[in-house]
Amino acid sequence: MxxxxxxxxxxxxxxxxxxxxxxxxxxxxxxxxxxxxxxxxxxxxxxxxxxxxxxxxxxxxxxxxxxxxxxxxxxxxxxxxxxxxxxxxxxxxxxxxxxxxxxxxxxxxxxxxxxxxxxxxxxxxxxxxxxxxxxxxxxxxxxxxxxxxxxxxxxTRELEGVDRFIPVHDSADVIMTCFLEYEPETVKVHDLVYTRAQDDGRWRLSASFYRKLRxxxxxxxxxxxxxxxxxxxxxxxxxxxxxxxxxxxxxxxxxxxxxxxx
CATH class of the missing domain: 3.40.50.150 (Vaccinia Virus protein VP39)
Structure with a gap:
């Protein structure tokens, strides 16, 4: 983890x-x-x-x-x-x-x-x-x-459904979104980062998660x-x-x- x-x-x-x-x-x-x-x-x-x-x-x-x-x-x-x-x-x-x-x-x-x-x-x-x-x-x-x-x-208040998807940033070369997954004492925060490559213009996804205390x-x-x-x-x-x-x-x-x- x-x-x-x-x-x-x-x-x-x-x-x-x-x-x-x-x-x-x-x-x-x-x-x-x-x-x-x-x-x-x-x-x-x-x-x-x-x-x-x-x-x-x-x-x-x-x-x-x-x-x-x-x-x-x-x-x-x-x-x-x-x-x-x-x-x-x-x-x-x-x-x-x-x-x-x-x-x-x-x-x-x-x-x-x-x-x-x-x-x-x-x-x-x-x-x-x-x-x-x-x-x-x-x-x-x-x-x-x-x-x-x-x-x-x-x-402490749980979001539900699509409200758990939170836009964080968007620009010409980076788009960031996080997704929240609730646990009894923590929230599992998944960060999804799309970056546009300079060489071919294609979007690539990087993702990771960590936990925050409630x-x-x-x-x-x-x-x-x-x-x-x-x-x-x-x-x-x-x-x-x-x-x-x-x-x-x-x-x-x-x-x-x-x-x-x-």
Whole structure:
């Protein structure tokens, strides 16, 4: 069974950025989201971008004044980020998120004031236990009062029939579609990529699959609070969940998160 890393290395990384359209426009979109959530430097200005991909959030964070440590497993995507960062304060670190966040005394180094895990990275972890490990690791890596921002897809509601086929990208030389197959705790995501060969103009199909966790907003917020965070903001818009939490010395149960549904 292919792992998430295998899936990206052999298929998705080559086409990852183009799935989102214009790179600069995507960075601007992420910067606007971070500003709307009030995520600007407050102290040390250190920020961790966990599962940074090709760097949409990393560049947006650096433009806002953060000193960013960007972590991902994909050498190709980190290479794209490195080529695009220019003089921005972004350090790229190749490694497994859990290994990096739990490694004592090593990277990502001093305590940060912000960690982000965005772009649906969270469901890519191997199990709910791994999600809890990530939350606990982030709590240790953040200063008291430090913030943790997440975005992820709520896959708890099952799509049916042809709705399970989702167009991802189409252009003159690449067409991408994914197909979802639901399992009790995970969703099996099949990516189908058609590419037009330059030499003969014929279309060729490449396909692979990986699994995403089915995480509900309620479960994620509960586990954040159990790890030492206080959830301050939660919204759900068209199936995308956005959560912001602060690391607290003691976390009470009387927090009222802001909820938005669209």
């Amino acid at each position: 292919p792992t998430v890393a295998d899936h990206y290395d052999t298929l998705l990384a080559e086409f990852y950025s183009r799935m989102f359209g214009d790179y600069g426009a995507k960075v601007a979109e992420q910067r606007a989201l971070l500003e709307r959530l009030g995520l600007r430097p407050e102290g040390s200005s250190g920020a961790l971008d966990l599962g940074c991909g090709s760097g949409f959030q990393s560049i947006a964070l650096a433009e806002l004044g953060f000193k960013v440590t960007a972590v991902d497993l994909s050498e190709r995507l980190l290479g794209e980020l490195a080529a695009r960062r220019g003089q921005l304060a972004i350090e790229v670190v190749r490694g497994d998120l859990l290994d990096v966040i739990e490694r004592p005394g090593e990277r990502p180094g001093p305590l940060a004031e912000l960690a982000v895990c965005m772009g649906d990275t969270l469901p890519h972890l191997g199990s709910k236990a791994d999600v809890e490990r990530l939350f606990a690791g982030c709590a240790r890596r953040l200063t008291p009062g430090g913030r943790f921002a997440l975005t992820f897809r709520d896959l 995480l509900s907003p309620e479960w994620v917020c509960e586990r954040l609070e159990a790890a030492g965070f206080r959830v301050s903001h939660r919204e759900v818009a068209r199936g995308l969940v956005t959560v912001v939490a602060r690391r607290e010395t003691e976390v009470g149960r009387d927090t009222k998160a802001v909820e938005v549904h669209e």
